[in-house]
Amino acid sequence: MKYLHPINYFLLFLLLFWSCSAPEKKEAKTELEFVVTEKFKTFPLPPDIGHLDLYFQSIEDKYFFLFDYKTKQLLTYSIPENRLLKTIKFEEEGPAGVGNNIAGLFIESPDVIYLTAGINTLFKFDGDGNLLQKTPINVEGLEENGISLFSNIFTLAKDGFYFPAFPMVFAWTSVTPKELTEIPNLIRYDTLSKTFTPVSYFPEEFVGDNLNKSIFPLLSLGPDDMPVINMNFRNIYRLKEGEIVSSFAGHSAFPNDPPISKSPNMFEDMPEIMKIINHVDIYTDLFYFKNLELMVRVAKFEDVPENVFETGSFLASKWGLVFLDKEFNKVGEMELEPNRYNGQYIFEDEEGIWICTDHPDNPALSEDFIRFQLIEIKK
16 A cells, blocks of 8 residues: 655655654565566546656555546546546635645545645545545644654554654754654654654664665555554564564665765755655555555665656656565565556555556556556465
8 A cells, every 4th residue: 555656755845844673583485476477457547647646545456546636636446347436626725625735645445535735734535525524733742842744644544643753854964863763753643632642763773873865754554554664774664562563674686774875964965865865776665465465565776867856757767576474574576677667556456466567668658548567476
């Protein structure tokens, strides 16, 4: 399941700013084989919706959703029926208006949709786009403690809403590594009391002694419907019985530690910041597929465009996948053929894992549909 659209995370952070336990050391299991087949599925794409810069989320093998931030349209697709079921367009103005900046989404079901927009406001809509609830998010307590809410990423777990958190500073290199480990990177939000509770903190093994790197925490749900923190690091972190547990989920072609800027202070060089945050080796999405009992972690290989600020229209050429079982054991990995895939759109069905082939350099790209290719799982 995916919870972050491929927008420039750093620029969105600026917009928001200005308005653990030891790792479980388990040997990788290799009893599964993952094979890219020549089987494809296509789904119709409306003429005013592009292929890139979309939010993607799937629900088991039943539905997947695309949200276009430009037109504010949410598309619901049936996976078994291979068709577009409905389209909702959110209004900017009026009683149900969300304004001109939708930050994040989480789709509980086709009939229950949550989104964050404006200045830290949580909206709840039904499946027809009718506003059910609008709730301001109280961040005063966070700001008093130097914590910034990363409201463009959130999820609804079985015990409430969770948001990533971040130091409330423009340049995180201005805090020391020790200070960063004392700042939460995951917080739980109680919608009744309108209060936040820290759940996880930036781990020392990730922080290290050099903060000239991307430190953004991404968020997903694991097999138990509880949060999994996915940073640009070899390990992922999950909440288990009130404790944060670390599990190895690295791709063998990736470095063990996050890429570090060669600049003494990357915040003195804006192109360098954009490169480190968007275009180096980086783990992006994390999906849990309930019926397959597998997690898929997406690895985007370094690919630096001439214009590093070109994020919405640029897609990296090479992607890799890391596969974990429901116990968080690594059971396989693969590197995909360059210039053929968009690793941020992936869903499951009874046949296996389907990955989007809509790369700008793929000659099979069509304006009329979004296409997926089957990865079979063999034991």
